[in-house]
Amino acid sequence: MEKLLDIGFLIESFPVIIQRLPMTVGIAVGAMVLGLLIGLATALIKIYQVPVLKTISSCYVSFIRGTPLLVQIYLVFYGIPKVIYYFQYEKGWLLSLDVNVIAPEIYALLAFSINLGAYLSETIRSAIESVDRGQFEAAKAIGMSPTQMMLKIIFPQALAVAIPNLGNMFISTIKDTSLVFIIGVIDIMGQAKILGSRGLVFFEVYIAVSIIYWIVCIIVERLLVKIEKRARRYERGVAS
Template sequence: MGTIFDWGYIWKSLPEILVYLPVTLEIALSSMFFGLILGLITALVKIYRIPVLKQFAALYISFIRGTPLLVQIYLAYYGIPKVLEYMEIAYHWHLSVNNVAPIVFVVFACAVNLGAYLSETIRASIESVDRGQVEAAYSIGMTTLQTMKRIILPQALVVALPNFGNIFLSIIKDTSLAFIVSVVEIMGQAKIIGSRGLRFFEVYIAVSLIYWVVCVVFGKGISLLEERLRKYERRAIG
């Protein structure tokens, strides 16, 4: 009769699970990168109230906030191939879904999800910048782009960084959903190892330790970056 709990299985599983840590980080970092771009564009559309686009931005944010990430991954995984198939038939674009790796759909869904949440953080951070500084920049001949780049964004980044950090840590954990569309990351590998030895509890402890350590490391890095930015801001003001 086997033991009820096997400590050795945890330590044995850790190296096998860690092999797929780069996949988890690739999904998280890529999603965050594209999500920041999408979030910035959406935030600027709302701030400058661009006709038509502001309605689309509001609808986009409402839809993403009102649906689970799991559903959004399924929509991307099953919906994008339908769009590519239509484009191929209607416009002869020769787009084959067979050449698209499943991880692309996961990154797309996660980036779109992050873009909605990041846009509100970015918008609030930009609007927190003193309007007098913006007007002063315009008065000395700076363009809107120069003002945004040199005055607004550096200050907004300091305000937004804590929220960016929290959102990034959340997406690291949300990458565990990637296995539902056959992308093997650390959670997917844990399920495979668990089913192989019927030691699901042990491997889930192992994968939880990995998530914990990764989030602690990135959380500490974000805190250090935030501290450095605040010191730089204080020196600039002084």
């Protein structure tokens, strides 16, 4: 009689799946860093109403928010090599670049960064605009340059407002990395699928991978709570 749940196989699958955890976390962290840079640039373009770039950034945000992440991953994975080939053979550029040696992890990182940049831009923009306008005027009154004003006054206060949303986006990104297996990246979800297919024991490996995702997200959530508390203390210090 077939077992409902093979506990032994379930326990044995944990260390095998966890081996690929650095890949999952690495893509999520890398995408978050690049996404923050893209999001910050896009947010500042909208805030300062930069001609032409404002329209481009609005179209970018609208497109990303209006299309599934899965489609975006495919567009990056199949589109970038096509663009590179075009410039190589039609324009004679990028001849030293071989798309065949570009690891699928790079495409995954780019896709997630582009996706996060669009969503984070709105989070960053709203956080910056939530800072009291008097802070801007006070910084100008004491002779601060726009860069100094942003780095020393505005960004620290905006960060305290944005951290909860940034944390939620990061946790969602960790879970969304389960999609990267479709382009050949072996993360914890990909490892679970491979392991399960060997003996057609999918139920156990999916339980294992879900527990791993759950634990990782709990740890990240606890760290974010501590970061938010520190940011709030800094915000009160600036306000006083």
